[in-house]
């Protein structure tokens with residue numbers, strides 16, 4: 195679910211600068227936590243209750259501005275490219291993808307947003323089922339460089355809804371949805387975003403890509419959580435966050 199309406203077009207350069215500032219502020223705070231360093235011989239690390247509380251506090255303070263700056267960049271890029279976005283509220287055709295390339299700090303923040311909800315066990319169970327479904331599809335592929343892409347496509351064709359998709363077709367974690375969900379748009383009718391039509395010539399999905407300098411800043415940011423070994427795929431990532439910080443084994 196995307197909201198193509200933005201706060202108004204700013205220049206892309208200015209928006210990138212704003213995003214870099216938000217990433218730098220987050221990175222500075224994450225660095226200050228001094229989470230355990232990556233040690234290949236160790237099991238996925240646990241962090242002390244105190245450090246977890248400080249991590250929660252950092253994310254609570256920083257993520258709203260982080261996503262506001264990211265959305266500002268996306269809207270500026272859309273305005274600059276003047277692409278006729280056709281996404282509409284409640285469509286959710288793209289919420290059948292296996293959500294990947296998610297920054298670990300985004301996953302921890304999203305987990306924070308759901309872990310006190312009544313349906314938390316259901317969300318975990320659905321995440322577990324989706325993660326297993328993808329794993330099985332990937333295992334059945336020839337293990338070459340293209341295997342993950344083929345597996346992602348075959349997963350999408352199964353039409354499994356994202357566990358966080360609400361019954362009315364809205365995103366149930368809208369404020370905490372990751373950048374991977376915020377960057378994805380269509381400029382063709384919604385029927386070409388679903389099932390096999392996604393590979394038809396009439397499908398015109400596109401993503402708004404960050405410049406390299408921003409990707410590098412994000413990588414530095416995520417490095418501070420590397421020892422937690424949270425996968426960059428949303429559904430297994432949420433399960434890993436539960437194992438570290440949640441209530442269920």
Ligand code: SF4
Nearest residue numbers: 195289356359365375
């Ligand atoms: S988190 Fe799930 S429901 Fe929300 S936008 Fe992403 S794919 Fe859709």
